[in-house]
Amino acid sequence: MLQPARQGTDALVPEPCTSNRPGRALILAFAVALAACSSNISVPLKGEFPEPIIGALPLSMGVLYQDEFRTFRHEEPDSRLKVDLGPPNIKLFDQIFSKMFEQAVPVTTQQPGPQFDAVVEPMIETFEYLEPAISGSEFYAVTIRYRISVYDPNGGVIASWPLVAYGKSRSRAMNSGQSLGEATLLAMRDAAAILSTEFKDQKQVKAWLLARNTQ
Amino acid sequence: MSDPAVYSSCRIAAVTLCVSTLVAGCMTSRVEEIRQTATGISAGDAIVILTRRDHTEVEPEESFHGCIEKQLSKGQKPFDLRPQAEFVDYMFPWFEPRLAPATPDALPELLKQPGVAEKITASGVRYIVWVDGTTEVMDGGGSLSCTAGPTGAGCFGFTWWDKDSDYEASIWDLHNLESAGTISADVEGTSYMPAIVVPIPLIARTQSVACKGLARQIERFLVAGQ
Numbered sequence: 272m273l274q275p276a277r278q279g280t281d282a283l284v285p286e287p288c289t290s291n292r293p294g295r296a297l298i299l300a301f302a303v304a305l306a307a308c309s310s311n312i313s314v315p316l317k318g319e320f321p322e323p324i325i326g327a328l329p330l331s332m333g334v335l336y337q338d339e340f341r342t343f344r345h346e347e348p349d350s351r352l353k354v355d356l357g358p359p360n361i362k363l364f365d366q367i368f369s370k371m372f373e374q375a376v377p378v379t380t381q382q383p384g385p386q387f388d389a390v391v392e393p394m395i396e397t398f399e400y401l402e403p404a405i406s407g408s409e410f411y412a413v414t415i416r417y418r419i420s421v422y423d424p425n426g427g428v429i430a431s432w433p434l435v436a437y438g439k440s441r442s443r444a445m446n447s448g449q450s451l452g453e454a455t456l457l458a459m460r461d462a463a464a465i466l467s468t469e470f471k472d473q474k475q476v477k478a479w480l481l482a483r484n485t486q
Numbered sequence: 487m488s489d490p491a492v493y494s495s496c497r498i499a500a501v502t503l504c505v506s507t508l509v510a511g512c513m514t515s516r517v518e519e520i521r522q523t524a525t526g527i528s529a530g531d532a533i534v535i536l537t538r539r540d541h542t543e544v545e546p547e548e549s550f551h552g553c554i555e556k557q558l559s560k561g562q563k564p565f566d567l568r569p570q571a572e573f574v575d576y577m578f579p580w581f582e583p584r585l586a587p588a589t590p591d592a593l594p595e596l597l598k599q600p601g602v603a604e605k606i607t608a609s610g611v612r613y614i615v616w617v618d619g620t621t622e623v624m625d626g627g628g629s630l631s632c633t634a635g636p637t638g639a640g641c642f643g644f645t646w647w648d649k650d651s652d653y654e655a656s657i658w659d660l661h662n663l664e665s666a667g668t669i670s671a672d673v674e675g676t677s678y679m680p681a682i683v684v685p686i687p688l689i690a691r692t693q694s695v696a697c698k699g700l701a702r703q704i705e706r707f708l709v710a711g712q
Contacts, residue, residue, distance in 0.1 A: 321578035326600035437584075441548070457583075464579035 314352055315452040316359040320460065323370050323467045328480075333378035333390035334368050336361055345398040352448060354455060356395060356415075364393050367463045371470060382426040388483070389429060390422040393466075396433065400451060403442040410439040411447070413454040417462055421476060430475035436462035513675035513690050517699040521667040523659065525708050531612035532566040533558075533708070534573045538618040539583045546617050546653065550697055554617060554655075557701030563709070568611055577605060590658050590665040597663070612660055615704060619653030621693045624674075630681050641681035650674050651696035655704055669707060671700040 341361060345354040368375035368391065381390055397416040403409055420431040438457025440450045471480060527533075535554050537546040551570065558565045574581045580602055587596050597603040626647030633640065651673045657666040675690025 321575035323579050324577065324599070324601040324605055325579075460579070460582055461584055464582040464585050467579055468585060 314354045314448050314455065316355065316455055317452075318456055320363050320366055320463065323367060323463065325370055325467050327370060327373050328471060330372045330388045331374040331386065332368065332372040332376070333383040333387040334364070334375050335378050335381060335390050335392040336364075337392070337394065340394055343395045343398075352451060354398065354451070356398060356455070359456070360393070360395065360459060363459050363463055367467050371467055380426075381422045383424065385424050387424050389424065389479075392420045392422070394418045394420070398455075400454065402447070409441055411442060411450040411454040412439045413437070413451070413458040415455075415458045415462060419466065419470075421479070429479045430473060432473055432475075434462055434465055436465065513673055513692060513695060515671070515673045515695055515699055517669065517671045517703050519667065519669045519703055519707060521707070523662065523664060523666050525613075525657070525659065525666045525710075527565070527612070527708055530566075530610055532568050532610040533613040533615060534568040534570065534611050535615045535617060536570055536573070536581065536586075538616060539586075544620045546619055547621065547693070550621070550653065550693055551617060553694065553697035554615075554701050554704075557698060558705060561705070565705075565708070566610070568609060573609065573611070576609060577602070590663065593658070593660070593663045606660060613666070613708065614658045614660060616656040616658070617653060617700075618656070619651075621649055621651040621696075624648045624650050628679075630679060630685065632681075632685075640683040641685050642683070643681050645679045646676055648674065648676050649690060649692045651692035653696050653700055655700055657704070657707065667707060669700060669703045671696040671703070673699070 341357045343356045343360070345356060346352075365375075376387070378387070378390060381392070383390060394417060395415060396418050397414075399414045399416075401412040403411065406412065415436045417434040417436065418431060419434050421429040423429055436458045438454045438459070438461055440453035440457060443450050470476060535551060535558070537551050539545055555567055555569075559567050579585055580596060580599065587593055597606070626645065628643065628645035630641060630643030630645045632642075651671070653672075654668060654670045656668050658664070659666045673692040673696040675692040675695075677690045678688040679685055680688075
């Protein structure tokens with residue numbers, strides 16, 4: 272596309288001397304840097320989650336992830352950072368549920384049948400983060416508000432409660448994506464910590480477990 | 487007349503002393519120890535240095551934690567240190583910021599959780615050293631400006647700032663499930679930056695001094711025993 276225009280101007284403009292090449296390279300590098308600045312950056316959410324040391328409840332649970340959860344993505348309108356929360360959250364919750372319950376089997380509906388004691392469904396309601404430039408601190412702070420719902424095998428709600436998880440990571444020069452990613456992973460670990468240790472103490476779940484004589 | 491070579495070397499030594507004093511900046515350092523129980527390290531006893539990562543705006547810098555670990559893992563009889571990240575993962579979720587025991591009184595309850603006592607025994611960790619605190623710039627002043635032009639660049643002015651590195655290490659004994667003691671290090675220092683064409687930073691490395699002071703005292707505390 273650019274070549275014909277250049278050919279057209281070659282007749283009028285003297286051949287550039289070789290000393291202009293570094294200047295061109297600089298302009299090119301600047302343009303590339305500008306392009307990189309204007310494109311979106313996917314926040315890295317990589318890493319393994321450790322296995323929790325918890326006692327498994329003697330329950331056969333269905334685990335339900337809705338499509339909104341599987342594909343949850345956060346994008347701020349005025350920021351080029353985007354956070355894909357779905358896949359790492361599924362990895363985390365799969366690991367947590369497999370340790371929390373004697374049996375945890377993926378299901379696609381809230382009424383999977385009588386072979387299950389109940390169905391547990393995590394959802395992400397909101398994802399928020401605070402940048403150091405706004406908070407005035409040295410940290411990126413992330414808050415993820417989950418909702419955990421437990422259904423009986425017929426789809427009736429046994430319990431549903433919000434779980435607010437928090438993570439923070441020190442800001443790194445020229446690497447806001449990495450700091451935000453670390454803060455997000457810490458918030459997810461926080462969620463796993465709360466859920467795995469407080470699930471059976473959640474008021475409605477506790478009453479349900481007592482009624483089943485399962486503690 | 488004195489020997490010129492001796493005079494010259496004395497002058498070099500004096501200049502070196504002045505420069506090193508200036509470069510070190512002006513600092514005051516205070517390390518205090520409160521012992522609650524006797525301590526001691528046996529073969530096979532490991533320690534882990536953990537930083538308090540609660541959800542406040544203040545937490546020890548990674549560099550400070552790394553410095554303490556480095557100081558304690560060298561020397562004539564280095565400690566058997568467990569890396570923080572490895573230990574926190576190994577004990578997941580019980581040492582996450584929200585669940586980590588805040589006081590030694592919470593240890594018996596923690597060890598009642600299924601699998602926790604067994605994991606701690608298997609890790610060999612005898613002492614947990616909780617490090618808390620931070621380094622802050624407290625005050626500062628002066629002005630310094632730099633300009634650049636076709637013929638060159640240069641700076642002129644003078645700035646200074648005060649830093650306070652205030653850290654505390656709480657040592658918990660996992661055998662006796664109690665606090666063994668607390669060590670604190672408080673280092674204040676003033677850094678200067680005069681500039682006549684070239685800025686000359688004379689930095690008071692308060693964090694580094696606090697780290698070395700705290701690490702040295704932790705080592706003595708654990709080894710001395712009484």
